[in-house]
Amino acid sequence: MNDTYLEYQAEILRMTDRDPKRCMICGKCTASCPAFSEMDFHPHQIVGMVERCEFDVLETVEGLWHCMSCMACSERCPRDVQPARFMDAVRQWRIRKQGGEHLHPQQVPEKIDEATPQQAIAAAFRKYRK
Amino acid sequence: MQRIGVFVCHCGTNIAATVDVAQVAETLGKEPGVVLATDYPYMCSQSGQDMIENAIREQKLTGVVICSCSPRMHEATFRKTVARAGLNPYLLEIANVREQCSWVHKDREEATQKAIILGRAAIAKVTLNAPLVAGESPVVKRALVIGGGIAGIQTALDIADAGFEVDIVEKEATIGGKMAQLDKTFPTLDCAACILTPKMVDAAQHEKINILSYSEVEAVGGFVGSFRVKIRRKARYVDETKCTGCGLCTEKCPQKAVPNPFNLGLDTRRAIAIPFAQAVPKVAYIDPNYCTMLKTGKCGVCSKVCTVGAIDYKQQDTLEEREYGAIVAATGYRPISLEKYGEYAYGQSPDVVTSLELERLMNAAGPTGGTLLRPSDRTHPKTIVFVQCVGSRCEEDGRGKPYCSKICCMYTAKHAMLIREKYPDTEVYVFYIDVRTPGKNFDEFYRRAVEEYGVHYITGQVGKIVPENGKLLVQGSDLLAGMQPKIAADLVVLAAAIEPDPSARSLATLLTASMDTNDFFTEAHPKLRPVESPTAGVFLSGACQGPKDIPETVAQAGAAAAKVIGLLSRDHIVCNPCVATPNEQMCNGCSSCEKVCPYGAITYADKEFRMPDRTTALRRVAQVNPAVCQGCGACTVACPSGAMDLLGFSNKQIMAEVDAICR
């Protein structure tokens, strides 16, 4: 684990305002997820990876972009960990890492291609000031 | 002249690692009045106590200060030590340098300084301590058990067997509680009724046991040894002394659409009913919410068919007041309401049931006569999904409970096993987070369900259940396989968390017994006094103290009984000597203190006083009954002249502590 990863973790925890250590890996989030089959890694795993600082993996996770922010996992999470916030925060982190912190409305059309769900753009746009 | 001894405990490294105990002893040794200050690894050990005892004798100590763990931990221990050395046990003060110092501070210098200040405060207080002698009050040799489930029944039987009278107050029309609703019991699979009903009968027939069913505690006064309890005996509209329990009325009653509470509303019964076949007392009662006669004044069928004339539509609630030496709370538990778990479709589909409902569906005396049929269409379910931890270990506000309900893993294994045994063609899935089986023969039992009965245990939770075309579509997660299984089930069983019976909250207030944040009764000490409440004379039995299975409940019931027997076998109990005491010279007789006393311990008397001009005059002054006073101190502040003081926590003592701390 390196300091950069710890910084990433701190940043994500700040954005989510939730504690991944409270997760007891019951799997209810993953059980609730309508996009389960599209994902390579699932909500409880994303939470776990943040907790374990596995940012090398998170850097490559594609499942993030399939999360539709339906918030079912957050609604049902018995520990109030709210995995959807982690999904969102990790996405945010990924977008920021690509550089171009400032997303302008004019840039949005060119960002939309078939591989990127619209949700990702919307989410990034919504949260980027955080 | 004071001769105070100061003893600083290391508590191994618990204190010594953070507090420089030698420096504390050295510094406190220089305080005025201190003639001895020393430290020792374990003050509470035999050799530590011997050291204190010897020091008191050799140094002729007039007061003892022990800097150690919380007085809530060892004050009683050290009081005995001090008493053994011939010193009044109340000439002891404890400075809490463990829980409130070494364990909460990290900086050694800061913690040491604080320990010194706490020690000084204790020295300042002990300097003003007066020898106190505890008074005595008589013990009424009768116990009250509140709740007639297995916990209450067992407690009552054990107390009664020791020769003391016991009253059981049960709010329902019969004793038996939740256990009477269970089918089989884990891990032996013997039938609950077979082992419970004989106990119910024993209780009913025991000459020392008096069952007050369909009754509730309304008020509690008094204190340990002599509680005065008001019991409301609710009108059952049936004369308990005449009813033979023949059951004729329950067959003839024309009001048939009454949801049967014993079967959790899964079937119906009549407005007049005997709760179940083995009910104790086996006496009918009328539910006034459904009885046509009571509601409209027209009907009277039961009265006509009753051969002994036991029906009495004019019966009223009555209040009885009785005295007890001890009270046992055995109010039990109930499953939580699942209305906030919309994702599990409970209430949307009748085929989503709780585990307790499943017990009734599998019970021979249940609505289906023991054949497992699903409620919606009375067919055999072929695929059954069990969901664990519904509301347990849930920290969301308002939905569930943060604790583990403890019994679900085992009863689910039981259910799964029984279903697979009786209906081998049924597939049973169990979604779980952990399987917790720390009990004798428990894990073996669970493994049998998996290995011998082929129950499918899936590590993961259910996300949602959707009723569709007569099936229940269950979407869960299998965390080990990395799958999201979707099962079309016929029946879903939810292991609902259990919570204390709601009557416990108001009872706790009546008993002035404390409760934790989940409304379970708090024990006097979580490890060392698990069956006593902090309120003297109030004991805890069964699930009202925390989730428990039957063997544990019975064990705790016996333990509570033993404590009650210990109390009732004494003729007198020693009172808390730290009671309010009025200075009659200063008392104005204004009645302020009396008005705030929660125990009615204060009365007034006209007494003759010598006046300054050498005449005598009658003055109204307060008197405190030390056996009734519990020492809260409300009166001491209500008193404007400071005439009322509290022994052991006197105005001067507390101000001396304040002075020492702010020094």
Place this chain on the structure above:
Amino acid sequence: MQVNGAWQPTIVAFCCNWCSYAGADLTGTNRLAYPANVKIIRIPCSCRLNPLFILRAFGRGADGVILCGCHPGDCHYTTGNYYARRRMTLLFSMLDFLGIERERTRVEWVSAAEGAKFAAVMNDFVRQITVLGENKRLEDFRCK
């Protein structure tokens, strides 16, 4: 209180024996930290706290005084904390009326199960008093 040349607040915490003192013990059992400025005085019930003691503490150099008792409804003596609540409400209002900083006094209900709350309350109170600075308005200069 001067510690190594720097001012540190002196905090007196009156804790009822049944809930808050036990809660403070639980804080220790759970090893939750709070500043050493807090010194606890055990009283049987929050209703034992005489305003005389609070003023005494301030006069003697306390910078903050906090009373912790059972939650209303949970008093070991049934009603003690209800009386304490009224007394403290009125006293605090009076101190405020006299221009003595309102933030120097506080009442918190801490049950025997709320070790974490006790630590949080004490951390917060010490922080608050530290921001407020030394008690100048209700001190007895002779105790300096």
Place this chain on the structure above:
Amino acid sequence: MKKIEKARLPELFAALNETAALYLPADRDGVAAFTRWQEGVTLTEKLNTVRSAKDLFFPQVETLANFKTQGGTIEIEDAARQDEDFIVFGVRACDLRSFEILDRVFLAEPQDTFYKARREHAAIITLACNAPEETCFCTAFSIDAADPQGDVTAFLTDTALCLRANTEKGENLLAKLPLSDGAESEIAAWQKQARETLEKLPIQLDLSGFTGERMMELFNHPAWQPLSEACLGCGTCTFVCPTCQCYDVKDFKTKDGVQRFRCWDSCMYSDFTMMSAGQPRPTQKERFRQRFMHKLVYYPMNNEGIFSCVGCGRCLQKCPIHMNIVKVAKTLGGERDA
């Protein structure tokens, strides 16, 4: 005789304050009190202060010594005495007489060094009266309020403040002030008018009956009971009295030792001179009697017939139940035939 225009009083006070700390009667939130002068403080319009000038020499609370404990040792630190000069302006004749009465107590052997230091360091500028109030009865004690003494006497006429030095200290003081010369004659008319008013004061007392020979008779007088009946036992009369000099010595526990101080006490208090066996005067009647017997009989017996009352009238104004030395004296036979 020197003088200064009335309008220039602030200038005078500033100059006085240059020489030494100046105290003068000024209004403090509607109550006249001897106040440390500073820019803007003006002389009160009121005849006299609520608290008397005694406070400046015998303050209500005074530290006597500090004891510091350290380990097993005790260090004793004597409290400081007054060591700087100060000036008291505006002392009325009655209060001036009170100093004489206090001196006989505090400066008798063994001398009270705290009091003595203050007396020695003070210069007193008295202020003559010309508009007494109905409560004034200084004339009963042969006090000439129109011409008090002190180091300097001041007369405040409609236009000017005239100043006359009576002592060397006074001379020296006046020499330092921005004054012009005046003549005694300038205040003659003023004084005459003042004396005429003083003669007409409604309270006329004949205290000739209060003698040592009649001590027991007065002590046992049946009137003490009805006189004291309404007394609340507060200390107001004592604390506003310029001649009451009783005090209690108390110890205050400080952080690291004990501060020993004295504070005014009142013989009217139920705990006055409390001893192990209790109060020697157990009822209010006895305490009440003590106060007036002391003022009218005991003190004069020991001090060449000087009464320890100066007729300032403060107790007449301030007693919550309006019982006072005039009513007592009259009841006990001191009413002068009209």
Place this chain on the structure above:
Amino acid sequence: MQVKEKAIELLSSGKVSRVLGWKQGEFCYDLTPAVFESAEEVERSFVFSPLAGANLAKYLIAESRKEGVVAAFLKPCDSYSVLQLCKEHRIRRENVYLVGVPCEGTVDPDLLRENAKGLTAVREAGGTLVCDTLYGEKRVDLSAVLLERCKVCKSKKIVVFDELLGENGEENPQSTRFAAVEEIENLTPEERYAFWQKELSRCIRCNACRNVCPACSCETCVFDNAKLGTDNKAPASRFEEQYFHIIRAFHVAGRCTDCGECSRVCPQKIPLHLLNRKFIRDMNTLYGQYQAGADEESLPPMLDFRMDDCEPSAARGGKQA
């Protein structure tokens, strides 16, 4: 005068053995409370006038314990104090005969003397006081020299009596007696502190406020009690000034009838009644209207509670910083 005649009648008829009233002083304003044992004594020196301001309730504690019945004349204010002391079992009701006297306000002697320097005699003439002074006659408006408590009179109702002279009055809910409290509340904490420092620093601890207070009738006051360790004889420090007045106000909270005697007698003119009124106002707003001494049954707020009382965190003595 009606009151004096009633006193004579009560004594001469033998209905009572003593009468508590006011005795003529040197001047018109310095009446002293006194016990009269004969009609002759009353005839000689009994006085009742708007200058009879003293609340005589406290004297009844001792008087009601003596043999025989004592009569007392109660102004509305005084009647509240008497009833409160009966409630506290301090006055033996059976030994007192209470005559209610309606009141149109009592005069502040200090104000009167300020308005009429050298005052020697006074007579009332239809709302005007005609004063003889050393310096000639002077006319003063009665309303201008009333005591503060009378200017904001809370009630003209006599709440306890055996006999009434004249008509009983009514409570005055429109009284503006809390206006001064509110004024202070509207200051900033710093201003409040400065205000009270200015006032309390004048205290000379003469105990007049305490000793005149009908509620302060303790056998031994905590401030005189060396055994308790709370004794405190002099304002030796700023703290002790505050300590004395806060605790005194606290001890009478819920028992203080707001009779205003404390402020009337303070030689240093400290507005002590404001402390008591602050408590009364807080109790009224937080716990419901309560008037001490209005009846004998109700529980005072300090000895009562409600489950849903506000939390101490809601306590506000005024505007916050």
